[in-house]
Amino acid sequence: MALRFYNTLTQQVQPFEPLDAKTVRMYTCGPTVYDYAHIGNFRAFVFYDILRRWLKASGYGLDHVMNITDVDDKIIRNAMAQGKSLVDYTAVYTQAFLDDCATLRLERPERVARATEHIPEMARAIQKLGDEGHTYSSDGSIYFRISTFPGYGKLSHQHFDGMVSGARVDVDSYEKADARDFALWKAPKPGEPSWQTEIGPGRPGWHIECSVMAIEFLGSTLDIHAGGIDLVFPHHENEIAQSECLTHRPFSRFWMHAEFLLVDGQKMSKSLGNFYTLRDIFGRGVTPEAVRYLLASVPYRKSLNFTFEGLNSAKTAIDRLRNFTFRLESSKLPQIKNEKIEEHARAALEQFRASMDDDLNTAEALAAVFEFVRDANTAVDANEFGAGNLEAAHALLGQFDAVFDVLQPSKSEGGMTDEEIEAMIASRTAAKKARDFARADQIRNELTEKGVILEDTKDGVRWKRK
Ligand code: AMP
């Protein structure tokens, strides 16, 4: 069966292919850079990465845009409290975010767009919405009038009949005509940063940046728009209203949303204080690959409970796969091709692909890999895994790692490349030959400290990473 995704818009799993059959135009909501991102946030970003990688593995090109929200109430509040400019304040967290993404091996979207670099385009879009009768002003702020967009609620499948026009249920300090109306543009407040634009001074509301940057870079209709589940309402509902009123076209064909990362049954979030940043957990000896594996291993539409035991199991799972790869590389295999193993490798690869095609069912995809590894390990023990089976085994592991990307240890773990390790082993062998055993032991200890284990065998020295 072909590639298919659950679409929040239709509430159904639907076959997916990009509109132009070649390149997927995708927009994902990025971070608000007011602080370090926590691993709850990274659940969403790891999901984007797995989605990207599987689209590529399915043969598609990608044009993926992600925004960085670098102006909002919290940012302004924090920057002012620290006496910093908006740019100086957000630069630190933007860089930290990009560094964290690289540490977790998240592929960089084709474009990462900062909101503050698109303010004139946002002002122009708000002007156009105004010209077409979708906005009103109140105290220098501009609001989107929801009653002018009949499709409002189609993504979150809500009926807003109960919300009477004119009701003031929102505690926002700005005056709105309808509780659902939202700010497109906020009036300048004394001491706060603001921009001079063709619609007057002020700053954008949060929702408009995504509509404007998505349309600017990707055109009126996207193939996929993704985000965390908390963005469905109101953020994505508002994006649809703005975008469809601007272009008179459907905004996105597919809407995909990642469930929450939970801690003790509650959403991991800054406001609940139950969060960990990557910095917090790397301090405890956790590797980036274990975090990546844990976040990727539960299918994105299931909530995932975060525990340190979960991270430990992720580490164990990665070790099993690395040990298996190491074993294949270092064992003397018989010159045979075991047909049963061949068949299992082929079936596992097929199962892996079918599971990923099924709305990115990563758990089932992993199960296929581990079943094969168990079977293959037994065969190696019995000397029944042949050199002729290597190609099929590597095809499976290669496909696995193109998505999960955890087999190579991070630099920070050992800090050494294979070549550097082999060079040190050669020095140790030379030292032993010269009967300089103190030097040989010293090299061995250095390698052990860096997580490299040596094994002296009659065929020479074997090594592996811990
Ligand atoms: P923010 O930086 O708050 O704008 O959030 C960035 C992304 O992280 C959004 O897509 C959120 O939906 C997502 N997110 C925030 N908290 C969690 C969580 N506990 N689990 C999963 N995703 C989250």
Ligand code: ZN
């Ligand atoms: Zn957005």
